[in-house]
Amino acid sequence: MDGDFPFLPPEIIRNILKRLPVKSLMRFQCVSRGWRILFKTESFISDHLDHSNHQNPCLLVKDFEIEDDPSNMYCLDSEMQVWEFQNPPWLGYLKQGRILGSSNGLLCVKHDASPHFLLVWNPAIREVRVVPETNIGKDGFYNLIEFGFSPIINDYKIVIGYFPFDHADVSTVQVYSLRSGSWKEKKIRLIDTGGVTSPGVTVNGVMFCWGYKYGEDGFENVIVSFDLAVEEFTVTPAPQLHKHSGFAVYEEKLALVSWMIEDSTHSVIDLWVMEEGVGASGEIWSWTKKYSINPYPCFLSPMTIWRNEIVSFSIGKPESAVVFLNPTTKKTWKFAIGKYGFKEWIFNYAESLVPVGGMISSTNFL
Structure with missing residues (x-):
């Protein structure tokens, strides 16, 4: 009404804020004490993450270490825009380290040659936690090292x-x-x-x-x-698989992407999905071969599943590239990510406000 002070109910404001990128939310902490507190609550962090996972899932790509590349890490968002991580913390460590896993916006990074064996890093809020040393990691005697969320x-x-x-x-x-x-x-x-x-x-x-x-x-x-x-x-x-196989997530279920090379020029790819069973609770597990793609005319190395498409390295003529393969339509397309042809690793990634309880590398988000 005329003369009334503009007003939006808190639930509408919250619904708007959860849709914003993390960079904007970091800026808006100075708007009010209420907003600053809101952005740190578990419920808002969870709502923002859920929206980010479903509306703007990203693909994190890491090139091999290149001397003239400041970070050699890139993101492909749902709008098919590529952006580079700017001035990441612990730059030398991350550049030479290996990403073990990505979960809800957190990255676990391993560096065997560093006294700091492991880091947990949230690139969006630029927060890093140095993980205390452990005897297994310090001595180097391990054959399982994984990062995940329960x-x-x-x-x-x-x-x-x-x-x-x-x-x-x-x-x-x-x-x-x-x-x-x-x-x-x-x-x-x-x-x-x-x-x-x-x-x-x-x-x-x-x-x-x-x-x-x-x-x-x-x-x-x-x-x-x-x-x-x-x-x-x-x-x-x-299940019965080809020579090479890797784990992935397909429609929120455990999946196996299995592949082999035919005549050194063509790739055969199968996608298996686990329909039943959840870990250590003892259910019967049932595997179903969802799709079989045969043949693809080059050497493919599948890395992950993103937006229900199999993401692979394509190595060979005419050039190395990242190939996206839709198992339903069996259509493929290529996309240039990063500056260099061969990629070290690819992960699913979503921006989040999830804290790691460590140090803030920089407070300048402007």
Whole structure:
């Protein structure tokens, strides 16, 4: 009405704010004390993250280390715009380090040559936590190291394990909790498997990676899962796969992308999806081959699934590229990401306000 002070209900303001990029929210902290407090509440962080995951999922791409590239890290957003990480903290560390995993806007970075073995980093709010050293990581004796999130306990965890290939009855696993800020060591016994290796993927709070079962004919691939909430391992059979296979997430379910090279010039790709079973709780697992793509006329190395498309490296003529393959329509398209042809790794990524409880590298978001 004429003369009334402009007013928006708090729920409408909140609904507008959750749709904004993190950079804008960091600026708007100075608008009022109420907004500054709101942006730090778990409910708003969760709402903003949910919107970011579903409306603007991004693809994080890391080139191999190049001397004249300041960060060698790029993001492809849902608008198909590529932007580069600007002046990231711990630049030398991140440039030479390896990204272990990406979860809800947090990145876990490993650097074997540094005294700071692991970092947890939120690039959007420019916050970094230095993870305390652990004996397994310090000595370098490990063959499992993964990063993931459990929605049941609302906690992020790093899992490092040493599983010797000598039929040992007991293996050592160390679990770092971002919420508690400390490591916990566990002695566990995996039945029917001789070893566990990275890399893997975390789906609905359960971490999955490859294991190897001893048999009369040698090694047989099995899937090892680790429930982050109850911290228990389970070993289950794997479907019949091609020579190369990697874990991914498809329609919020565990997926396996399996591929092989035919005649050194064509790639065959299968997509398997797990329809039942959630980690260590003991359900029966059922695998379904959703799609088979045969053949694609070049050498593809699938890395992840983004917006329900398989993202791969294409290596060879006419040039190296990132290839997006739709398993439903079987259509493919290429996109140039970064400055260089070959990529070191690709992750799903979404901007978030999730804190890591560490130091702020810079307060200048303007």
